Amino acid sequence: MRPVTTFLVRPNLPSALTPLREIAYNYWWCWDAEARDLFEHIDSTLWDAVHHNPVALLHRLPAGTLDQLAASTSFLDRLAGIHRRFRAYMDEPATSATSETIAYFCAEFGIHESFMNYSGGLGVLAGDHLKSASDLGLPLIGVGLLYQEGYFRQQLTQNGWQNERYAEVDFHALPVLPVMHDDGSPAMVSVDLPLGTCFARVWRLHVGRVTLYLLDTNIAENTNHVLRDVTDRLYGGTTDTRVMQELVLGIGGMRALQTLGIDPAVVHVNEGHAAFCLIERSRQYMHRHHLTFNEAWRLTQTSTVFTTHTPVPAGNEVFPHELLRTYLQHYVEQLDISWEAFLRLGAQHELDEAGFSMTVLGLRGSSFRNGVSQLHGAVARSMWHDTWRGFTVDEVPIRGITNGVHTATWVSKELGELYDQHIGTDWRTRPHEMASWERVDSIPDSELWSIHQQRRQMLVSAARAHVLTKHSASLTAAQATHIQDCLDPAALTIGFARRFATYKRADLFMHDMERLGRILGSTDRPVQLVLAGKAHPRDLQGKELIQKVHSYIRQHGLEHRIIFLEDYDMSIARFLVRGCDIWLNTPRRPHEASGTSGMKAAVNGGLHCSILDGWWAEAYDGTNGFAIGQGEALAGDEQDAADAYALYDLLEHKIVPLYYDRRADGTPIGWTAMMKRSIATNGWRFAATRMVDDYSNMCYKAAMHQRTAALADGARAVRDAEHFVQQLDAHWPEVAITHVEVLGADAAHVGNTITVRATVRLGSLSASNVSVQAMHGLIDSHGVIQSPRFAPLSPVQTKDAETVFEGSYQCESTGVQGCTVRIAPVHETFTNLPDAFRVTYAGVV
Numbered sequence: 001m002r003p004v005t006t007f008l009v010r011p012n013l014p015s016a017l018t019p020l021r022e023i024a025y026n027y028w029w030c031w032d033a034e035a036r037d038l039f040e041h042i043d044s045t046l047w048d049a050v051h052h053n054p055v056a057l058l059h060r061l062p063a064g065t066l067d068q069l070a071a072s073t074s075f076l077d078r079l080a081g082i083h084r085r086f087r088a089y090m091d092e093p094a095t096s097a098t099s100e101t102i103a104y105f106c107a108e109f110g111i112h113e114s115f116m117n118y119s120g121g122l123g124v125l126a127g128d129h130l131k132s133a134s135d136l137g138l139p140l141i142g143v144g145l146l147y148q149e150g151y152f153r154q155q156l157t158q159n160g161w162q163n164e165r166y167a168e169v170d171f172h173a174l175p176v177l178p179v180m181h182d183d184g185s186p187a188m189v190s191v192d193l194p195l196g197t198c199f200a201r202v203w204r205l206h207v208g209r210v211t212l213y214l215l216d217t218n219i220a221e222n223t224n225h226v227l228r229d230v231t232d233r234l235y236g237g238t239t240d241t242r243v244m245q246e247l248v249l250g251i252g253g254m255r256a257l258q259t260l261g262i263d264p265a266v267v268h269v270n271e272g273h274a275a276f277c278l279i280e281r282s283r284q285y286m287h288r289h290h291l292t293f294n295e296a297w298r299l300t301q302t303s304t305v306f307t308t309h310t311p312v313p314a315g316n317e318v319f320p321h322e323l324l325r326t327y328l329q330h331y332v333e334q335l336d337i338s339w340e341a342f343l344r345l346g347a348q349h350e351l352d353e354a355g356f357s358m359t360v361l362g363l364r365g366s367s368f369r370n371g372v373s374q375l376h377g378a379v380a381r382s383m384w385h386d387t388w389r390g391f392t393v394d395e396v397p398i399r400g401i402t403n404g405v406h407t408a409t410w411v412s413k414e415l416g417e418l419y420d421q422h423i424g425t426d427w428r429t430r431p432h433e434m435a436s437w438e439r440v441d442s443i444p445d446s447e448l449w450s451i452h453q454q455r456r457q458m459l460v461s462a463a464r465a466h467v468l469t470k471h472s473a474s475l476t477a478a479q480a481t482h483i484q485d486c487l488d489p490a491a492l493t494i495g496f497a498r499r500f501a502t503y504k505r506a507d508l509f510m511h512d513m514e515r516l517g518r519i520l521g522s523t524d525r526p527v528q529l530v531l532a533g534k535a536h537p538r539d540l541q542g543k544e545l546i547q548k549v550h551s552y553i554r555q556h557g558l559e560h561r562i563i564f565l566e567d568y569d570m571s572i573a574r575f576l577v578r579g580c581d582i583w584l585n586t587p588r589r590p591h592e593a594s595g596t597s598g599m600k601a602a603v604n605g606g607l608h609c610s611i612l613d614g615w616w617a618e619a620y621d622g623t624n625g626f627a628i629g630q631g632e633a634l635a636g637d638e639q640d641a642a643d644a645y646a647l648y649d650l651l652e653h654k655i656v657p658l659y660y661d662r663r664a665d666g667t668p669i670g671w672t673a674m675m676k677r678s679i680a681t682n683g684w685r686f687a688a689t690r691m692v693d694d695y696s697n698m699c700y701k702a703a704m705h706q707r708t709a710a711l712a713d714g715a716r717a718v719r720d721a722e723h724f725v726q727q728l729d730a731h732w733p734e735v736a737i738t739h740v741e742v743l744g745a746d747a748a749h750v751g752n753t754i755t756v757r758a759t760v761r762l763g764s765l766s767a768s769n770v771s772v773q774a775m776h777g778l779i780d781s782h783g784v785i786q787s788p789r790f791a792p793l794s795p796v797q798t799k800d801a802e803t804v805f806e807g808s809y810q811c812e813s814t815g816v817q818g819c820t821v822r823i824a825p826v827h828e829t830f831t832n833l834p835d836a837f838r839v840t841y842a843g844v845v
Contacts, residue, residue, distance in 0.1 A: 014070035053114035094137035100265035105274035116150030134208030146214035160550025250276025272358030278365035303707035404691035432690030459579025495580030511644030734763030
């Protein structure tokens, strides 16, 4: 039965507790240990029951308890101190060099476990990005979707099969508030879809000094239940659902900013899910600046940052052309471009039969592009090379900006206090500076080890409690007793927690179960593993992998040494990264884009043991953790076997002996030395403030400058650029390198100068419109220049419709070398030479 009216009942909070409400409605509290402790102190049982959600806690506290708190001098004094620190943080003058807004779009945001708006690493990274932007005072806002059922809760059957359970989220019990206009009406946007107009309400959530705007379609204005359910589940539903979600996120998200009067100077698209925002941003530019779509698209490109996270081709989202036509044909007609022209925005080259790639849309719609580690940047350049055909792989304009983690969120309270005592507090405010961690060696080994032992004990207790809670209804008394005996608080504890995708090889350590059993079963040097992770609901292979792991544990009687914590979330993650001795990562190289869980363990003193992939390929220095293998690449099964045996060798001959080599007081001096080395080398380098600062210095500032230049004089630059591109479309085939002379090659020695002279037919173009380069370097057995270098050639003479370009370079190495000449168009709005998407080589027709 439906009600005739609905209304919201709020708790009647005494005025003395007003600061408590203010803190509860800003996720700043989740990285301030004293604020967290304050909420837990109010009612620890209820705090756990509401999944550490302070708003829900205040809603469910009896009025009498609230009155008692308001009358407690000690509580109010404690609250006042925390509130003063909160206000000082919020009111701190911005240190950023710019006041222009950066809009950060992402399909998921992992701020805290109480807000299940994330599935895993991508969302948690996005959350850490917002927190770090807040710490740095960067004028950044987030844009995403508000999911009514969030991401699934994992339930495992007796035989280890994953089932998914969804629960409705009560937005009114979260620190999110609907955005209201001055006249009291709710801020709303709409996106036209085949089933009708889809309306979305805009909500606001505060993450320190950063605001996150979220769109919600579960509102009465959507009378069609399909439209109402668009933002039902993160990554849920059919392909149609995904298209609708991404249209609401991208198009609706940009419209929400327009409704709120926000004109972002930079748009950062975090993964391809949100890339439709680039089309809508261009549409808005068309109307605002009276531009054609192509001109507006170039303006969008000048100030867009795109981050790709997926080094596996199948993981990049591609939609069938005909499906997209159903959703976007009318919208595209409004842009006054052809359907084919639109499809080319999502194609690596001529209309790709595979479909419309959201990653390619992001790459084509941006000028600043990056992978999420240095190795992933190289992988991405190779993956997307065809988008910039004719240019070398190394020239593909995708850099690496390595991920980081929000230090204050992930460092344990106990270890943080130890840091404060021995290295000072700069690690809290300037975690990305090396100097903040320079005194780590001064921490007494015994004190560091004592804190780490406490955290391992807390992990073991939490793991036991978690298993008991999850299975309390089905456990016998004997089983419950057995669980209390699981895990040894003093044993070497290895953590492995991540999404169960096949390339992550969660079963690698089970390659030789007999040998694994000997390692784990030692009575004098025990080893244990704590596992966690979810498989995507539609990933059957991932689910089978979870089931295989469970089956192997039982078949070999290792339940007391290996435990699987189901329903992995940020709460479990904190216990794991703060309490494990070893953090294990076993991806098939180079399929791990970055990985951030190991960074969280490292800053807590956990030692990383990983394939040299993702972030570890650049972090490992031989003294700060362990490397499985040497980065070699073999065939699939052969690689698995080699990596498994390398892991066993590490455990047997290095890790276990080092851990159990103790001095008289029980402290493993060699182990704590490596812990300190890991903290000192990784703490600053993989802080999310370093990551956000890198984005600011490498992308955001330059993008703002480019946008300002592009908008100057009535957006003259982008109008000129489009006219120039039209000229290229018509006349580039006329451009040719008709003759090349290489002088000095006959008797070349190291240090000699090689002069290159090229005669070029430019057609209707001028010499200022092109870049002519000598391309030179060692050649391989196939006659191809390897790792080429480039020397600019300048115009020196024009005669009979041809221009002579000349330049030189020095021979820097011996061997058989080659040289050729190429020409590419240039324009002030092209951030990178390959962004001309055209290049002609000498002798190539």
